[in-house]
Amino acid sequence: MEEERRPVRRNILVMSVGNTITTSANSLWIMFMPYFFADVGITPFFIGIIFTGLAVSRSVASLIGGRIADRLGRKPVISIGFVIYTSGALVILVSLIYVSTGPTLTGLLSAIGYMWMMAGSGFLRPASSMLLIESSPEKRRGLSLMFTTRFLPSIPPAVLILVGTSLYLNDQFWLALTLGFFGLLFVLVLFIVFLQETHSGSISKEQDLIKPPRVRSDWFLILLVAAFALDGLSSSGLSWYVPIFVGRSNLDFYGVMISVSTLVIAFSALASGGLVDRIGTRAAIFGGWILLAVTVILFSLSTQPLEMLVFYSIWVGLDMVDVSVPPLAIAEKYPKERRASILGVYSMSVSLLSMIGPALISFTLLLGENVPFYLKAIMNSIGVVLFIIAVRTRQVKDDEILNETSK
Numbered sequence: 540m541e542e543e544r545r546p547v548r549r550n551i552l553v554m555s556v557g558n559t560i561t562t563s564a565n566s567l568w569i570m571f572m573p574y575f576f577a578d579v580g581i582t583p584f585f586i587g588i589i590f591t592g593l594a595v596s597r598s599v600a601s602l603i604g605g606r607i608a609d610r611l612g613r614k615p616v617i618s619i620g621f622v623i624y625t626s627g628a629l630v631i632l633v634s635l636i637y638v639s640t641g642p643t644l645t646g647l648l649s650a651i652g653y654m655w656m657m658a659g660s661g662f663l664r665p666a667s668s669m670l671l672i673e674s675s676p677e678k679r680r681g682l683s684l685m686f687t688t689r690f691l692p693s694i695p696p697a698v699l700i701l702v703g704t705s706l707y708l709n710d711q712f713w714l715a716l717t718l719g720f721f722g723l724l725f726v727l728v729l730f731i732v733f734l735q736e737t738h739s740g741s742i743s744k745e746q747d748l749i750k751p752p753r754v755r756s757d758w759f760l761i762l763l764v765a766a767f768a769l770d771g772l773s774s775s776g777l778s779w780y781v782p783i784f785v786g787r788s789n790l791d792f793y794g795v796m797i798s799v800s801t802l803v804i805a806f807s808a809l810a811s812g813g814l815v816d817r818i819g820t821r822a823a824i825f826g827g828w829i830l831l832a833v834t835v836i837l838f839s840l841s842t843q844p845l846e847m848l849v850f851y852s853i854w855v856g857l858d859m860v861d862v863s864v865p866p867l868a869i870a871e872k873y874p875k876e877r878r879a880s881i882l883g884v885y886s887m888s889v890s891l892l893s894m895i896g897p898a899l900i901s902f903t904l905l906l907g908e909n910v911p912f913y914l915k916a917i918m919n920s921i922g923v924v925l926f927i928i929a930v931r932t933r934q935v936k937d938d939e940i941l942n943e944t945s946k
Contacts, residue, residue: 605883
């Protein structure tokens with residue numbers, strides 16, 4: 540593997556500020572999109588279908604973005620992706636013009652804008668993750684990644700989600716969206732002006748921009764995808780169902796629940812980043828996902844608001860343990876010129892497999908309102924086994940290569 544360049548510490552600051560503003564801007568409105576879709580007349584089943592479309596757009600874009608990031612560099616992909624992301628928010632804002640005269644048109648436009656946003660998010664994600672890792676000291680990569688993407692960005696929403704709740708309840712969703720859009724516009728300028736490239740890339744093989752890397756015999760990547768696809772499938776499905784499960788009549792409580800959870804995410808992210816650096820990915824995933832499976836079931840059985848708040852907070856806290864694992868594992872295994880491409884393949888594969896999550900949750904609701912939570916617990920438990928096998932596969936392969944080299 541090539542020698543690493545000196546960490547670009549300025550990128551950590553710029554990405555921290557940008558991610559914090561982005562999350563803050565989105566917290567004013569994006570958490571309420573399931574309610575918004577319901578209020579314009581879309582049934583819960585079709586809300587699940589919309590979120591399936593979000594997964595599709597994000598997954599396809601991540602593969603393309605990852606390939607381009609290895610050929611042209613990280614910064615151009617981040618900038619282009621954020622242009623797409625910001626323009627999607629603008630489409631949703633424009634759709635509100637028709638909310639009183641044509642709610643169906645509003646629902647259609649807002650769904651298209653939301654999918655366009657997720658395409659931008661998927662496009663820039665591999666480049667963004669690798670730029671952060673390549674800008675961080677090697678022994679603190681997990682901590683830096685979680686500090687930049689989860690800890691700082693999760694603090695302001697603790698208050699701003701409550702502001703967004705108030706705006707939504709008072710029919711001022713348009714104001715929340717307007718403020719959110721201008722926040723994203725500011726971040727776009729920030730990234731274009733101040734981010735520094737960490738990988739110059741190569742454009743000698745233009746056809747490689749489209750052609751994905753071979754993964755047939757890469758059992759580590761295949762098992763990694765399988766493990767995290769199970770987690771992603773169940774999580775993407777439950778992301779829209781949790782507010783529906785809590786209930787439209789409890790929107791105030793839902794706002795408080797999400798507000799508290801953002802603070803839990805912030806400190807759990809910081810702790811989990813350091814934990815993964817210290818104990819390794821295998822132990823972190825084993826403990827995190829087993830406890831998560833238990834917590835999700837307890838949340839579904841809760842009958843009192845306080846119980847739901849406690850178990851949901853534990854849930855989102857445990858959910859932070861695995862966030863830094865895939866990019867760190869990929870950065871450790873693959874050379875710099877392939878990392879974003881492999882992460883793009885990983886992200887696309889997980890997202891494509893996860894896209895049936897919202898639809899699957901829609902169908903499992905026919906068996907009972909708690910069944911989706913039981914399904915997630917089962918999937919995370921199976922994911923633990925697959926991840927342990929994946930890590931073992933990598934260790935065996937590395938030992939074989941070392942033995943061959945020493946002969």
